[in-house]
Amino acid sequence: RETKLQIVLTCSSTWLNLHLIVLMVLCVFLQGMAFSLEERLQLGIHGLLPPCFINQDVQLLRVTLENIIKMDLPLRKESKQYVFLMGLQDRNEKLFYRVLLSDVERFMPIIYTPTVGLACQQYGLIFRKPRGLFITIHDRGHIASVLQNWPEKDIRAVCVTDGERILGLGDLGCYGMGIPVGKLALYTACGGMPPQQCLPVMLDVGTDNETLLKDPLYIGLRHKRVRGQAYDDLLDEFMKAVSDRYGMDCLIQFEDFANVNAFRLLTKYRNQYCTFNDDIQGTAAVAVAGLLAALRITKSKMCDHTIVFQGAGEAAMGIAELITMAMEKEGLAKDECLKKIWMVDSKGLIVKGRDHLTHEKERFAHDHPHMKKLEDVIQELKPTAIIGVAAVAGAFSEQIIRDMASFNERPIIFALSNPTSKAECTAEQCYTLTEGRGIFASGSPFDPVTLPDGRMFYPGQGNNAYIFPGVGLGITACAIQHVTEEIFLTAAEALAHLVTEKDLAEGRLYPPLSSIRDVSLKLAVKIMEYAYEHNLATLRPEPSDKQAHIHSLCYSTDYDEFVVDSYRWPEDSMVVQSCKL
Numbered sequence: 001r002e003t004k005l006q007i008v009l010t011c012s013s014t015w016l017n018l019h020l021i022v023l024m025v026l027c028v029f030l031q032g033m034a035f036s037l038e039e040r041l042q043l044g045i046h047g048l049l050p051p052c053f054i055n056q057d058v059q060l061l062r063v064t065l066e067n068i069i070k071m072d073l074p075l076r077k078e079s080k081q082y083v084f085l086m087g088l089q090d091r092n093e094k095l096f097y098r099v100l101l102s103d104v105e106r107f108m109p110i111i112y113t114p115t116v117g118l119a120c121q122q123y124g125l126i127f128r129k130p131r132g133l134f135i136t137i138h139d140r141g142h143i144a145s146v147l148q149n150w151p152e153k154d155i156r157a158v159c160v161t162d163g164e165r166i167l168g169l170g171d172l173g174c175y176g177m178g179i180p181v182g183k184l185a186l187y188t189a190c191g192g193m194p195p196q197q198c199l200p201v202m203l204d205v206g207t208d209n210e211t212l213l214k215d216p217l218y219i220g221l222r223h224k225r226v227r228g229q230a231y232d233d234l235l236d237e238f239m240k241a242v243s244d245r246y247g248m249d250c251l252i253q254f255e256d257f258a259n260v261n262a263f264r265l266l267t268k269y270r271n272q273y274c275t276f277n278d279d280i281q282g283t284a285a286v287a288v289a290g291l292l293a294a295l296r297i298t299k300s301k302m303c304d305h306t307i308v309f310q311g312a313g314e315a316a317m318g319i320a321e322l323i324t325m326a327m328e329k330e331g332l333a334k335d336e337c338l339k340k341i342w343m344v345d346s347k348g349l350i351v352k353g354r355d356h357l358t359h360e361k362e363r364f365a366h367d368h369p370h371m372k373k374l375e376d377v378i379q380e381l382k383p384t385a386i387i388g389v390a391a392v393a394g395a396f397s398e399q400i401i402r403d404m405a406s407f408n409e410r411p412i413i414f415a416l417s418n419p420t421s422k423a424e425c426t427a428e429q430c431y432t433l434t435e436g437r438g439i440f441a442s443g444s445p446f447d448p449v450t451l452p453d454g455r456m457f458y459p460g461q462g463n464n465a466y467i468f469p470g471v472g473l474g475i476t477a478c479a480i481q482h483v484t485e486e487i488f489l490t491a492a493e494a495l496a497h498l499v500t501e502k503d504l505a506e507g508r509l510y511p512p513l514s515s516i517r518d519v520s521l522k523l524a525v526k527i528m529e530y531a532y533e534h535n536l537a538t539l540r541p542e543p544s545d546k547q548a549h550i551h552s553l554c555y556s557t558d559y560d561e562f563v564v565d566s567y568r569w570p571e572d573s574m575v576v577q578s579c580k581l
């Protein structure tokens with residue numbers, strides 16, 4: 001029976017790695033999370049299962065609940081679609097990616113935002129089979145040996161989370177593993193990076209989510225988050241262990257870390273390892289790409305604009321930083337660039353001398369009286385662009401949109417907060433209240449809008465998936481070891497350049513999502529060109545045809561030819577006999 005199982009697994013994926021198959025059999029088909037720590041260590045599967053040890057009673061509970069799901073009770077339609085696609089990923093990886101690519105617009109929202117958020121919330125219930133590596137705070141001192149348990153040796157991209165700020169959903173602890181898994185699936189689907197070169201990692205340091213701590217199905221450590229020196233030591237050891245095992249050019253993408261850690265970890269590691277934070281830098285690139293495309297409509301330069309942010313968190317800081325870089329590139333002095341950017345957080349306008357100013361916020365604090373209400377800020381500053389990233393639904397009120405339309409011929413209004421229910425305004429509100437003059441982009445998708453005069457607009461969706469798969473592909477394709485901010489500006493410029501005049505005329509600030517594979521390849525080529533020009537690439541010799549080089553690295557969803565004889569199993573082995581049967 002085991003041998004037949006091996007054949008099925010081998011045929012259905014390109015992972016012709018018997019070690020891995022044996023591990024999968026051990027993890028999934030035997031006791032699963034019921035293995036004790038001693039057994040996991042002896043079997044070499046420590047880290048391949050979530051850290052929680054559960055007994056058969058809890059497994060029974062999960063199975064029973066699953067049966068309830070089948071009877072259509074608690075799980076929403078979207079979660080079922082997620083479970084279905086994840087099951088397909090386990091059974092037939094190539095078909096899974098073929099399905100994603102067949103209709104990216106339809107399937108991406110299932111494995112990525114917004115459905116992945118729902119899936120993370122219900123991870124305990126829908127959890128079938130571990131995917132990725134689980135490293136806990138208790139593994140300190142041994143992370144290198146946990147990494148040894150992962151059977152693939154040629155890892156090019158790691159996506160890591162500690163689960164503290166999953167999308168806009170807060171601390172989901174170990175349930176946050178759905179995010180790195182989904183992001184890396186997009187590395188393959190959108191960027192063409194082979195899935196076996198991608199490693200999702202959960203750094204489980206506990207959770208402060210009381211509901212999860214009481215949830216019998218919770219798969220993570222059941223204690224409060226460990227913070228301070230122990231947390232920092234874990235991160236330091238993890239970064240070093242990954243780079244030691246997979247090389248200094250192994251890309252480590254940070255996802256959904258809380259504000260308090262996201263900025264300082266980025267600052268700490270950016271010049272030491274090959275790393276970036278997608279919530280800060282990926283968001284920045286996609287938003288700046290939208291602004292650069294908007295400039296083609298307004299026929300202006302970035303430094304001609306005054307921009308007000310609603311929100312001053314990871315997204316706002318990342319976007320503001322990249323905007324100042326774009327302005328500096330146009331020739332404006334750094335201090336002057338900063339003066340053109342204003343931020344409003346939960347305490348109101350960020351001004352010099354105000355309370356609750358972090359180091360990041362200080363940079364955008366100006367000499368100005370404090371103002372509490374966004375409406376008043378807009379009236380006072382008369383910005384040319386407003387960007388919503390505070391997850392405050394409806395923050396761009398009718399008055400604000402009308403004011404923007406009165407100050408500007410073509411007001412730029414980006415409602416980037418996710419999910420759709422958190423958007424600062426809808427596409428329809430923007431186009432209607434500005435009589436079609438508003439230049440709009442959103443974080444979540446909106447349907448096209450038709451105005452009473454018959455004009456139709458297609459709102460742009462500033463989806464990070466336009467950026468991180470192409471950036472990841474470019475970085476790994478030429479073995480960049482440090483991901484500079486200029487790489488994200490390069491990506492933003494390349495993305496804006498791919499928007500056609502026809503797209504702009506229809507209101508689109510981004511290329512159609514259906515062309516995302518092509519977009520990622522083009523971004524990757526630009527990043528390679530930039531990297532060789534600025535001495536960031538370590539791959540030698542430099543490929544003369546960079547596009548062909550990237551193509552040669554890309555994953556194909558075509559099945560490999562499967563010839564049993566080529567594995568040189570003995571003619572009388574069960575494998576060959578089973579195939580003949």
Ligand code: NAD
Nearest residue numbers: 283311312313314315345346389390391416417418443462
């Ligand atoms: P964050 O938690 O780091 O920042 C949120 C900020 O909003 C904080 O500065 C907070 O002070 C501020 N805020 C809270 N309440 C406010 C209020 N009433 N008025 C003004 N400001 C208020 O979160 P983040 O990572 O910056 O994400 C923010 C939003 O942006 C989320 O909805 C997220 O989904 C969205 N986002 C969109 C994209 C995209 O479109 N590509 C990418 C990243 C994040």
